[in-house]
Amino acid sequence: MGQQRIGRIQWGDLTFGPGSPYMVTAINGLDDMPDIRAEDIARPDQHGDYTGPDTTGARIIQLGLGLRADSPDELRKLTLALRAATQPQRQPQPLRLLDQDTLVYGKVRQRNIPYDAEYLWRTGTAALELYCADPHLYSLTEHSASTTAYSPAAGRTYPLTYTGAVPGRMYGDAGQSGRLTAINDGASPAYPVLRIDGPVANPSIEQVTTGGGLVIDGTLQPGEYLVIDTRTRAVLLMGSSPRRSWVRAGSTWPLLQPGPNSLAYRGSALPGASGQPSLLTVTWRDTSL
Structure with missing residues (x-):
């Protein structure tokens, strides 16, 4: 406090x-x-x-x-x-x-x-x-929550367990596969950074709380990841190669409203990689004006 x-x-x-x-x-x-x-x-x-x-x-x-x-x-x-x-x-x-x-x-x-x-x-x-x-005024603590994708093609769920913590970062619980809750304790909407780790095809992030969603028309192989900065609208493969064109027209960029925000993560499993989970990690700071 x-x-x-x-x-x-x-x-x-x-x-x-x-x-x-x-x-x-x-x-x-x-x-x-x-x-x-x-x-x-x-x-x-x-x-x-x-x-x-x-x-x-x-x-x-x-x-x-x-x-x-x-x-x-x-x-x-x-x-x-x-x-x-x-x-x-x-x-x-x-x-x-x-x-x-x-x-x-x-x-x-x-x-x-x-x-x-x-x-x-x-x-x-x-x-x-x-x-x-x-x-904006931000919290010193950076919050993070993760979930594996719900993949109808794979027909499986993948529980996530944390084995450690990074100093200065607060982790939320993983919740059920395909869903996570991000709590913004500020008074203004927060712009999250989204990281998607493959393998996955056409991943989507739905903001259940407010409606709308972000759909990526692209494929991530095992070991590949995509970083999405919702403030700058940068979409970077492996954190450096621009892939802004992968964002499907009509997508809604997620904003974390004050209070709890429910996000759903879905994607299609790649052939031969159905046993490997794809992971969505959402990072944000409490935000106020």
Whole structure:
């Protein structure tokens, strides 16, 4: 459970907050709602508007820091380390609020480290501004759930057993063959990453909770896998070779709504490989705005 105090914040190799020489003095924009992009149109010759769905713009996070050192030389080292860690970026990087179970992706767009000769002995201040093109707030924990395919052609089911865990990832139970439940504990829809491991022909993923489904017109041999990123709509064979054309026209890209989401996985067994299970793995983070 998150707590009201900010606690520790990690940016790259630097940690701000308790136990570090960088004290967090203020943070703005984290719990605020980003600017709304409204789709409202005035009603001709009538009072009011026609209103469409509200979407948000980027999130702007402002972070105030206090620097604490034992000597002017050490204070200078803290300043240089902070400067080195906040260079212009090509891609967003994770900002982790370790005690709030919150993750955002941003770029440092402003950095202010004032020099005050009257007070600059062992203490200093700094201000950072992060531009988060993706305004969502994610859980630090990455959740994952898997199931084998229900294959009418094979006429069999394959129970799944976990033998270990990956640090930082929470696993759901496998449930019955061909079905899994993904629980999004956030307040906004989450974009899952789907991995399909062969052997399987024409796999499909049905979102039972909301209807609709994603159908792949392709075949995966034993040892082959397909990664589907529902946010970017990238479909990659073996994680690198584009196969976007395999997505059948009219398919619906799954979104995990807040709360439990039931997904059904089906596929056709390959000749000679009916005894080998195909596996669907769904990975996501709790998501809010």
